Each structure stands twice: as structure tokens, then as C-alpha cells.
Amino acid sequence: MHNDVTATGHAARIATVDALLPAPLPFRVHGDDILLTAEAGETTAAGLATCTEVGPDSPQSIWRARVEHRLEVQLAGPDPAAGLDALLTRWDEHLHSLAQVGDAECAAVLSRPSRDTAGTTELLRHGFAPVGVIAVRPAARMAAPGPATTPGVCIRHATPDDLGTAMRLMLELQRYDAQFGKVTVRPGIEELLEKELLRQLERPEPQLWIAELYGRPLGMVLLQLPDETGWIGHRVAASRIGYLSSLAVSEAARSAGVGSALAAHAHQVFDEAGADVVLLHTAVANPRSTPFWYAQGYRPLWTGWQRRPAAR
Incomplete structure (x- = not known):
């Protein structure tokens, strides 16, 4: 053959x-x-x-x-x-x-x-079980400029002073996602996350954004613009690809519009960067993120199947 x-x-x-x-x-x-x-x-x-x-x-x-x-x-x-x-x-x-x-x-x-x-x-x-999805959202180039505002939510660039907030939100996200087979919370995860977040925060223009709800930092989103996404470009028929790395909202701010405001802001940033599509990973079994992202205009492109342990 x-x-x-x-x-x-x-x-x-x-x-x-x-x-x-x-x-x-x-x-x-x-x-x-x-x-x-x-x-x-x-x-x-x-x-x-x-x-x-x-x-x-x-x-x-x-x-x-x-x-x-x-x-x-x-x-x-x-x-x-x-x-x-x-x-x-x-x-x-x-x-x-x-x-x-x-x-x-x-x-x-x-x-x-x-x-x-x-x-x-x-x-x-x-x-095998379906564990994760690469979801895709084509760019809405003709959309009205700027996302709709959410009362009480302010979104700003992260600064090095936000390291503690970003760490807290990422750890909360990782521990929740570990239930669904895509994340493994390992010893030393705090050090691994801190190193990555510091790398982002020390960039001249970090693509890490903080959402404040009435002055309290309760959400964050981390983006990769088209010049950083060569590692996943083979997954989609598009020239300029944005990747939404992480979006985390504190449990205290769920259902308050913080996540939707962060997603709308991210899509505005991607549109301004000329992205043809935006990709992200989500866990199939996550009852919060899966319906949330599909409501934001994403759909499944690739489904990741896993058997763990590999040999039965």
C-alpha cells in the first residue's frame, strides 16, 4: 500500500x-x-x-x-x-x-x-475518550468597532505589579481544569507558572490583560498575536492566526460579565492585528468553558482523543 x-x-x-x-x-x-x-x-x-x-x-x-x-x-x-x-x-x-x-x-x-x-x-x-478541542473563530472584520462595554468592568494591560493576581487566577484555573484530563497539577506548578508569567510581564508590550470589576482585579486573558503562532499554524487553513492562550475569571466574579468582556477585548486586539482566525484549546468535559467559548463564536476544529495509560 x-x-x-x-x-x-x-x-x-x-x-x-x-x-x-x-x-x-x-x-x-x-x-x-x-x-x-x-x-x-x-x-x-x-x-x-x-x-x-x-x-x-x-x-x-x-x-x-x-x-x-x-x-x-x-x-x-x-x-x-x-x-x-x-x-x-x-x-x-x-x-x-x-x-x-x-x-x-x-x-x-x-x-x-x-x-x-x-x-x-x-x-x-x-x-479512547475525547478530552480536548482546538476551537476556531473566524475573524469578524466587518463587526462594529470595539466591544460592547460591561458595566463595572475595566480592562487594562498587566504590569509586573499584577504578578500575584495573575498567579492566583492561573492556579485557580489549572486546579479546576485538572478535573477534565487536559491539565496535570504537578509539584512545583507554582514555580512553572510564575516563570511563564514573568516572561510575559517583562515583555515591552505584554499581551496579558487584567479585568477589574469595580476596581478589583478578578480576571485575566493571555494572547499570542499572529507573529507568535507558527507552532499551531499547521492546524488551520489561514494565513494569520491568533491564539488565545488562557482566560481566567475568579470564582467571585463568575456570571458578572467579566469573561465576556475579556473575550470581546481579545477579539478586538486580534482584529487590530489582522488575524484571519483565532484558535484556542478547551476541555470537552468542562461545563463552563465549552458553552462559553461556543457562545463567543467558536466551534470545534480538531478533537483530541486520549487513552491514559497508553497500554491497557
């Missing part, structure tokens, strides 16, 4: 699923990467299996298991669900040669286009 043939069929199928998906290319194997293939009747499947590991003191360790086995998937033919089922079986065999059964710091992860629902039942049967 030739990988280029599968890639061509996969690209043709994906083009009909979502106009914001980038055109996929044939897999190219580098280093320790492994190309897995499978067939189910006239359907072919190809998967690029990779593995990465981070140390416990890495900022990335907050957002993932320390060892991640990833699979990129391409499916071509009349029965993509059967093709994915055969490929997942093949990947399971591969993982059992690498991963220790029951190791909670080792995860199997794959992303699927959210609107490409073929194979969902097969993923569940293989023990």
Missing part, C-alpha cells in the same frame, strides 16, 4: 468535511517515527506514530502526560471507520512493545478533525 495514494484519498475526503482544515500531505518518516499501515477491504489507512517525553520541571508537563505516544491518521476508501479500527489495532500492537501497562504518565493521543465523525465508535471501543 503506497502512503501517497492513501494521502491523496484522505485529502479529497477531508476537503468535503471542513473548509478550515488545511490540506494534508503524505507522511514523511523522520528519526524514530514509525509509519503504520492497515487495510479493511477497499479502505486503506496510514498512521505516523511518534513519541515525545518531557521532564517533570518542563512547563509542557502541566498540559500532558510526561510520555506521549501520538498517531497522525489518514484514511481513504469507502469505509473509513473500518480503516481506523484496523489502524488502531495495529497501533495497539506497536504500543505494547513500547509502553508499560498501567503507567499513568504514558498516554496515547491522536487528533481528528471534529467534523470527521467516521470512526468515533471505534475510538471509544479502543478505550
Whole structure:
């Protein structure tokens, strides 16, 4: 089975699923990467299996298991669900040669286009759960200038004096999000977050914003403008991409309009920077952030599936 043939069929199928998906290319194997293939009747499947590991003191360790086995998937033919089922079986065999059964710091992860629902039942049967989403919001270039104001809410650039406030809000957010499988609260998380926030605050024009409700700092939003988002640019068919890194609102200010004011301000900043789309990550099971972001004009673009431990 030739990988280029599968890639061509996969690209043709994906083009009909979502106009914001980038055109996929044939897999190219580098280093320790492994190309897995499978067939189910006239359907072919190809998967690029990779593995990465981070140390416990890495900022990335907050957002993932320390060892991640990833699979990129391409499916071509009349029965993509059967093709994915055969490929997942093949990947399971591969993982059992690498991963220790029951190791909670080792995860199997794959992303699927959210609107490409073929194979969902097969993923569940293989023990995967939908954990996170990359959501997308196309720019509203013709929107009225400036967001609507929220009574009592003032949004301003963060300064180094806001470090304590930003730390408190980020820790509250991380501990809440840890319930949903996307975040791991590790020993030393305070030091990791402080280092990242200081890096942001020491920039000449930090894209960290504080929301005050009647003078009390109760919310924050952290942005990446299009010149910083090359790391995620391959996920969307757009030239200029904004990324909304974090939005946190204190429990004391929930349902007071602080989050909506921060989101509107962020979108104004992205529009002024000429972003074609804005991306963000959200946890599928989070009962607060998921409906909030969809109400702000976002929709799922990629769904991240995870099995942790990787080997059962």
C-alpha cells in the first residue's frame, strides 16, 4: 500500500468535511517515527506514530502526560471507520512493545478533525475518550468597532505589579481544569507558572490583560498575536492566526460579565492585528468553558482523543 495514494484519498475526503482544515500531505518518516499501515477491504489507512517525553520541571508537563505516544491518521476508501479500527489495532500492537501497562504518565493521543465523525465508535471501543478541542473563530472584520462595554468592568494591560493576581487566577484555573484530563497539577506548578508569567510581564508590550470589576482585579486573558503562532499554524487553513492562550475569571466574579468582556477585548486586539482566525484549546468535559467559548463564536476544529495509560 503506497502512503501517497492513501494521502491523496484522505485529502479529497477531508476537503468535503471542513473548509478550515488545511490540506494534508503524505507522511514523511523522520528519526524514530514509525509509519503504520492497515487495510479493511477497499479502505486503506496510514498512521505516523511518534513519541515525545518531557521532564517533570518542563512547563509542557502541566498540559500532558510526561510520555506521549501520538498517531497522525489518514484514511481513504469507502469505509473509513473500518480503516481506523484496523489502524488502531495495529497501533495497539506497536504500543505494547513500547509502553508499560498501567503507567499513568504514558498516554496515547491522536487528533481528528471534529467534523470527521467516521470512526468515533471505534475510538471509544479502543478505550479512547475525547478530552480536548482546538476551537476556531473566524475573524469578524466587518463587526462594529470595539466591544460592547460591561458595566463595572475595566480592562487594562498587566504590569509586573499584577504578578500575584495573575498567579492566583492561573492556579485557580489549572486546579479546576485538572478535573477534565487536559491539565496535570504537578509539584512545583507554582514555580512553572510564575516563570511563564514573568516572561510575559517583562515583555515591552505584554499581551496579558487584567479585568477589574469595580476596581478589583478578578480576571485575566493571555494572547499570542499572529507573529507568535507558527507552532499551531499547521492546524488551520489561514494565513494569520491568533491564539488565545488562557482566560481566567475568579470564582467571585463568575456570571458578572467579566469573561465576556475579556473575550470581546481579545477579539478586538486580534482584529487590530489582522488575524484571519483565532484558535484556542478547551476541555470537552468542562461545563463552563465549552458553552462559553461556543457562545463567543467558536466551534470545534480538531478533537483530541486520549487513552491514559497508553497500554491497557
